[in-house]
Amino acid sequence: MVTRGFTGxxxxxxxxxxxxxxxxxxxxxxxxQLGPTPRIDPARWSFTLREGSKPLxxxxxxxFDSLPRTRWKGDIHCVxxxxxxxxxxxxxxxxDLLAAAGIAAPTAxxxxxxxxxxxxxxxxxxxxxGKAMVATRYAGEPITPDHGGPARLLVPHLYFxxxxxxxxxxxxxxxxxxxxWELRGYHMYGDPWREQRFTGD
Amino acid sequence: MPIWQESRIxxxxxxxxxxxxxxxxxxWTRPFRAGQHVDVRLTAPDGYQAQRSYSxxxxxxxxxxxxxxxxxxxxxxxxxxxxxxxxxxDAIELRGPIGGAFVWEPAQGGPLLLVGGGSGVVPLLAMxxxxxxxxxxxxxxxxxxxxxxxxxxxxxxxMRRDAGEPGFRLRLALxxxxxGRRIDAARIGEALAALGAPAHTFVCGSNPFVSAVxxxxxxxxxxxxxxxxxRFGGETP
Numbered sequence: 001m002v003t004r005g006f007t008g009x010x011x012x013x014x015x016x017x018x019x020x021x022x023x024x025x026x027x028x029x030x031x032x033q034l035g036p037t038p039r040i041d042p043a044r045w046s047f048t049l050r051e052g053s054k055p056l057x058x059x060x061x062x063x064f065d066s067l068p069r070t071r072w073k074g075d076i077h078c079v080x081x082x083x084x085x086x087x088x089x090x091x092x093x094x095x096d097l098l099a100a101a102g103i104a105a106p107t108a109x110x111x112x113x114x115x116x117x118x119x120x121x122x123x124x125x126x127x128x129x130g131k132a133m134v135a136t137r138y139a140g141e142p143i144t145p146d147h148g149g150p151a152r153l154l155v156p157h158l159y160f161x162x163x164x165x166x167x168x169x170x171x172x173x174x175x176x177x178x179x180x181w182e183l184r185g186y187h188m189y190g191d192p193w194r195e196q197r198f199t200g201d
Numbered sequence: 202m203p204i205w206q207e208s209r210i211x212x213x214x215x216x217x218x219x220x221x222x223x224x225x226x227x228x229w230t231r232p233f234r235a236g237q238h239v240d241v242r243l244t245a246p247d248g249y250q251a252q253r254s255y256s257x258x259x260x261x262x263x264x265x266x267x268x269x270x271x272x273x274x275x276x277x278x279x280x281x282x283x284x285x286x287x288x289x290x291d292a293i294e295l296r297g298p299i300g301g302a303f304v305w306e307p308a309q310g311g312p313l314l315l316v317g318g319g320s321g322v323v324p325l326l327a328m329x330x331x332x333x334x335x336x337x338x339x340x341x342x343x344x345x346x347x348x349x350x351x352x353x354x355x356x357x358x359x360m361r362r363d364a365g366e367p368g369f370r371l372r373l374a375l376x377x378x379x380x381g382r383r384i385d386a387a388r389i390g391e392a393l394a395a396l397g398a399p400a401h402t403f404v405c406g407s408n409p410f411v412s413a414v415x416x417x418x419x420x421x422x423x424x425x426x427x428x429x430x431x432r433f434g435g436e437t438p
Binding site for chain 2: 001002003004005006007008009010021022024028030031032033034035036037038039080081116117146180181183184185198200
C-alpha cells in the first residue's frame with residue numbers, strides 16, 4: 001500500500017544492502033531495558049552454566065577475565081527498528097566457555113539469564129561455532145552499565161533482545177522455553193533478515 | 202500476533218509547537234493496555250518502506266480509535282511526514298498493540314508513580330487517562346519534565362485533572378523557564394512524600410533522563426523491580 005505523499009529518504013545503496021527489512025541506520029547507540037540499570041559489584045559477579053537448576057560450571061570475574069578472548073566486529077539490529085554498523089566487541093565465545101568448562105552442550109536450547117531477572121531463549125546451535133560470545137568490552141572499553149556491562153551476551157545475527165544485558169549465566173533447557181519477551185508476543189527465534197519480530201512473523 | 206492493517210487518520214491537530222496529535226481508526230477486537238505502542242509503516246511509490254514505533258496516548262476505553270502524539274524530530278524521515286504531510290482521510294499501515302512490559306492495568310492498583318520527560322509522557326497519558334476512567338481510587342502522581350510551559354503535552358487536561366481528580370497529582374518540572382529546575386533528588390523526594398510509596402513506577406523519556414530518574418528512584422528506596430522504563434536514544438542526549 002503506497003502512503004500518499006511519502007517519498008522517504010533512501011539510504012545509499014551499500015548501506016541499504018546491509019539493512020534488514022524494516023530497519024534504519026543509527027549512528028547513536030540506543031539503550032533499551034525493562035527497568036533501572038542494575039548495580040553489579042564485580043567482586044560479587046559470577047557467571048554460571050546450568051542444566052536446568054543444576055550448576056555445571058561457575059566463574060568469578062577474575063577467572064572469567066583470564067579465559068581466551070575473541071574480537072568481533074559487525075552490524076547489530078534491534079527489533080525497535082534501529083541497526084548499527086561496525087560495532088566492535090570483545091569477549092569469550094560460547095565455544096571457549098564450553099571448552100573451559102570441559103563439557104559439550106547438554107541440550108539443544110538454553111535461556112540466557114540476566115542479573116535483572118531478564119531471560120531470553122536461544123538455540124545452542126546459534127551460539128556455538130563462533131556465532132556468539134559473552135562480551136565484556138565494546139569499542140575498546142569495558143561495556144558501560146547502560147549497555148549491559150560488566151558482561152552481556154552478544155548474538156549479533158539475531159535481533160538484539162537476544163543479546164541479554166548483565167548476563168549472569170546460561171541455563172540449558174530440554175525444550176525451547178520462551179524468555180521474557182518471547183512470552184509477550186515476540187518471536188521465539190528473531191532472525192532480522194526474515195523480519196521475525198513477533199510470533200507468527 | 203499483530204498483523205499489518207490499513208488504518209485511517211480521522212483527526213489531526215497541533216498538540217504543542219513540536220507535537221502533532223493524530224487520531225487513527227483501528228479495527229481491534231480486543232482492548233489494548235495502557236502503555237503499549239504500535240508500529241507504523243510508510244511506503245513510497247517505488248516500494249521503499251520506513252517503519253517506526255509510537256506509543257498510544259489515548260485510553261483503552263475507546264477501542265475504536267487511538268491517538269498518537271508524534272514529535273517532529275530534526276531531520277525526521279517519518280516524524281516529518283506526520284508533521285507536514287499526513288492529513289485526515291489518509292490511510293497508513295499500522296500494527297499493534299505491541300508491548301507487554303511497560304503497561305499498567307487497573308487490576309495492578311497503586312499507588313502509581315509516572316515520571317515522563319518530553320514526549321516520554323505519551324504512554325503515561327494513556328495510563329493516567331485509563332486510571333481516571335477505570336480506577337479513580339488508585340492514587341497517582343505524574344512528575345513531568347518539559348522544556349517550557351508551551352512544550353507541555355496535554356497541559357490543559359493535566360491541569361484540569363490535577364484540580365478535579367482527588368486521587369491524581371501533577372508535578373511539572375520546566376527546565377527552561379525562569380527559575381526552572383530539572384528533576385533532582387529533592388523533586389523525587391517531594392513526589393514520593395505526596396504520593397506515598399509507589400507500588401508501580403513507570404519512567405519514560407530520553408535515555409539520559411530515564412537513567413538519571415531511575416537511579417534517583419532507587420536511591421530514594423523505590424524497589425528496582427517495581428520500576429519499568431522505556432527509553433529513546435543513546436547514552437548522550
